[in-house]
Amino acid sequence: MLIALDAMGGDHAPGPIVAGAVQAVAADPQLSVLLVGDQVRVEPLLAGVAHRERLPLFHCTQAVGMEESPVVALRKKPDNSISRCWQLLAQQKVEGIVSAGNTGAMVAGGLLLKRFLKNVRRPGIATVMPTLKGPCVLIDVGANVNPRPEHLFQYGVMGSIFARHILQRSQPTIGLMNVGSEEQKGHDLAKDTHALFNSSPLRNQFIGNVEGRDIHRGAADVVVCDGFVGNVILKTSEGVFEFTMKMVFQELLDALDGERDKAKQTLEGLIHRYDYSAFGGAPLLGIDGVCIICHGSSGDRAIKNALGVAANYARARLNELIVKELEASPITAAEE
Amino acid sequence: MLIALDAMGGDHAPGPIVAGAVQAVAADPQLSVLLVGDQVRVEPLLAGVAHRERLPLFHCTQAVGMEESPVVALRKKPDNSISRCWQLLAQQKVEGIVSAGNTGAMVAGGLLLKRFLKNVRRPGIATVMPTLKGPCVLIDVGANVNPRPEHLFQYGVMGSIFARHILQRSQPTIGLMNVGSEEQKGHDLAKDTHALFNSSPLRNQFIGNVEGRDIHRGAADVVVCDGFVGNVILKTSEGVFEFTMKMVFQELLDALDGERDKAKQTLEGLIHRYDYSAFGGAPLLGIDGVCIICHGSSGDRAIKNALGVAANYARARLNELIVKELEASPITAAEE
Numbered sequence: 001m002l003i004a005l006d007a008m009g010g011d012h013a014p015g016p017i018v019a020g021a022v023q024a025v026a027a028d029p030q031l032s033v034l035l036v037g038d039q040v041r042v043e044p045l046l047a048g049v050a051h052r053e054r055l056p057l058f059h060c061t062q063a064v065g066m067e068e069s070p071v072v073a074l075r076k077k078p079d080n081s082i083s084r085c086w087q088l089l090a091q092q093k094v095e096g097i098v099s100a101g102n103t104g105a106m107v108a109g110g111l112l113l114k115r116f117l118k119n120v121r122r123p124g125i126a127t128v129m130p131t132l133k134g135p136c137v138l139i140d141v142g143a144n145v146n147p148r149p150e151h152l153f154q155y156g157v158m159g160s161i162f163a164r165h166i167l168q169r170s171q172p173t174i175g176l177m178n179v180g181s182e183e184q185k186g187h188d189l190a191k192d193t194h195a196l197f198n199s200s201p202l203r204n205q206f207i208g209n210v211e212g213r214d215i216h217r218g219a220a221d222v223v224v225c226d227g228f229v230g231n232v233i234l235k236t237s238e239g240v241f242e243f244t245m246k247m248v249f250q251e252l253l254d255a256l257d258g259e260r261d262k263a264k265q266t267l268e269g270l271i272h273r274y275d276y277s278a279f280g281g282a283p284l285l286g287i288d289g290v291c292i293i294c295h296g297s298s299g300d301r302a303i304k305n306a307l308g309v310a311a312n313y314a315r316a317r318l319n320e321l322i323v324k325e326l327e328a329s330p331i332t333a334a335e336e
Numbered sequence: 337m338l339i340a341l342d343a344m345g346g347d348h349a350p351g352p353i354v355a356g357a358v359q360a361v362a363a364d365p366q367l368s369v370l371l372v373g374d375q376v377r378v379e380p381l382l383a384g385v386a387h388r389e390r391l392p393l394f395h396c397t398q399a400v401g402m403e404e405s406p407v408v409a410l411r412k413k414p415d416n417s418i419s420r421c422w423q424l425l426a427q428q429k430v431e432g433i434v435s436a437g438n439t440g441a442m443v444a445g446g447l448l449l450k451r452f453l454k455n456v457r458r459p460g461i462a463t464v465m466p467t468l469k470g471p472c473v474l475i476d477v478g479a480n481v482n483p484r485p486e487h488l489f490q491y492g493v494m495g496s497i498f499a500r501h502i503l504q505r506s507q508p509t510i511g512l513m514n515v516g517s518e519e520q521k522g523h524d525l526a527k528d529t530h531a532l533f534n535s536s537p538l539r540n541q542f543i544g545n546v547e548g549r550d551i552h553r554g555a556a557d558v559v560v561c562d563g564f565v566g567n568v569i570l571k572t573s574e575g576v577f578e579f580t581m582k583m584v585f586q587e588l589l590d591a592l593d594g595e596r597d598k599a600k601q602t603l604e605g606l607i608h609r610y611d612y613s614a615f616g617g618a619p620l621l622g623i624d625g626v627c628i629i630c631h632g633s634s635g636d637r638a639i640k641n642a643l644g645v646a647a648n649y650a651r652a653r654l655n656e657l658i659v660k661e662l663e664a665s666p667i668t669a670a671e672e
Contacts, residue, residue, distance in 0.1 A: 212571025235548025
């Protein structure tokens with residue numbers, strides 16, 4: 001199993017990125033990671049590491065900056081590490097790609113190559129969110145900010161397969177993000193998507209509209225939304241968690257006395273466990289191959305997890321299931 | 337100062353609604369509250385209360401259910417308490433109206449009467465969010481799920497006046513909710529609104545795009561977004577706060593021993609303080625008069641606060657400032 005890793009992508013690349021690869025190959029004896037990046041910067045980081053034979057290097061001279069315009073960067077920098085990863089995937093030289101670099105450039109790189117799975121209209125980014133009833137899938141969180149109802153419906157199909165095979169939910173429930181629970185709520189996109197689910201083979205899994213507060217209560221195993229809304233949900237959740245924990249820290253450390261250190265340790269453990277960067281990256285579903293997009297601030301642990309997710313995902317052959325399930329959907333067939 | 341209160345609106349109406357009115361008139365000797373609702377249910381709640389002379393009753397026979405379709409309910413129930421509140425406002429018999437009832441019906445009631453302030457294209461609901469740097473204004477959180485760029489621009493103008501006069505920010509910063517900080521990010525609505533702010537008299541207050549995680553960090557005094565996204569942000573924030581506090585409670589009460597009760601009290605105090613229902617309701621900005629929309633779960637304290645906000649808002653004469661500032665905006669003038 002060979003996964004390409006964008007060694008130049010991430011706020012602190014290449015240091016923690018390469019460190020994550022070293023940890024990933026140590027944890028999985030079947031895994032090799034192809035480090036895509038500038039040899040001059042990456043090679044020194046590999047001096048003396050274990051399993052060096054499973055950490056090959058693919059040299060390229062350019063990198064897309066975290067704040068660069070994706071489309072402009074991909075055009076002006078043909079030898080950038082993100083485009084090289086996508087090309088390696090398209091040439092089937094690797095089974096998957098992982099990057100903590102510019103998210104827009106990763107998505108644009110995939111869209112430019114147009115290597116979508118059969119019947120897929122538009123790929124979507126799925127992410128795993130913690131809830132009171134265990135993890136749920138939120139899709140799309142930023143690949144597609146102008147979706148049509150058919151796109152959202154397909155996100156439901158793909159998210160459901162992800163929940164079944166990666167999160168082990170036997171019959172995942174699917175909710176549509178909306179501003180109220182009633183069927184007639186929201187804008188046309190929401191109403192049309194609602195109707196599409198209700199007339200599809202997924203209608204038994206579809207629980208209708210869910211609202212913002214329902215996600216973390218665990219109301220649905222899969223929450224479907226457009227990429228603009230999903231991105232806002234993801235980042236707002238991060239912000240509120242951070243805000244709440246800062247408040248709790250401040251108030252509790254002021255109030256407690258003898259057990260202050262014990263409280264501090266407990267809270268730090270909680271932050272560590274619920275730290276979004278630990279969740280191992282978000283798969284771009286619907287492309288031919290495996291693509292995992294990580295948070296820009298990813299450290300070695302997050303990269304190691306993301307490489308593990310990429311390998312599991314390839315092994316589970318989720319893409320074959322996606323193709324099969326979309327083929328069985330009369331809505332897609334009727335509109336081909 | 338006479339404010340009309342929808343006595344029939346709210347998950348537990350009329351009990352806590354009327355109790356909130358009783359508290360509000362006790363706290364503000366200049367305030368009278370006109371209770372709009374079913375005399376048979378409201379009158380018994382007023383037996384023996386103080387300041388009964390400042391708690392008049394406006395009898396009506398119908399109420400809109402919390403889950404009813406707003407447009408259908410308003411049409412089929414002409415004597416409902418929400419429509420009666422709006423009519424009292426339109427006839428200038430009251431200076432403001434407050435309801436914890438069906439939000440969609442409250443907004444639809446206002447839109448049907450079309451009593452917008454001069455130059456206002458569409459009203460928007462503003463809400464106050466807690467941040468690490470004090471409260472900020474989020475607008476719109478649900479009045480307008482299909483806005484045009486001019487609507488969002490006007491929300492910036494109105495939100496800024498609210499932040500200046502109610503939150504006491506001398507020169508409020510305005511951020512546009514988007515999926516990334518770069519100017520070219522997001523859908524057309526976001527890009528066009530970005531351009532509109534940058535070519536307006538508000539350009540010195542406009543700090544560009546903000547992301548979900550920036551809100552609770554206090555990156556902007558006013559955050560502008562469409563009503564769909566704003567509603568999702570508001571409810572997701574509620575859900576994440578609830579989720580995080582449950583986790584903290586569970587972990588800390590397990591870990592602590594002698595200071596467990598002290599920790600419990602501190603956490604309960606925090607929840608009480610940051611409880612969204614305590615924030616006193618959200619004003620529907622842009623209508624001629626004062627309209628405060630409260631959370632359906634509002635208890636007496638939230639209703640009391642909302643009545644206080646309505647009175648302050650009327651006294652501050654914010655509507656005159658909104659009209660003046662929108663008149664000074666060449667963008668609005670050019671498009672009339």
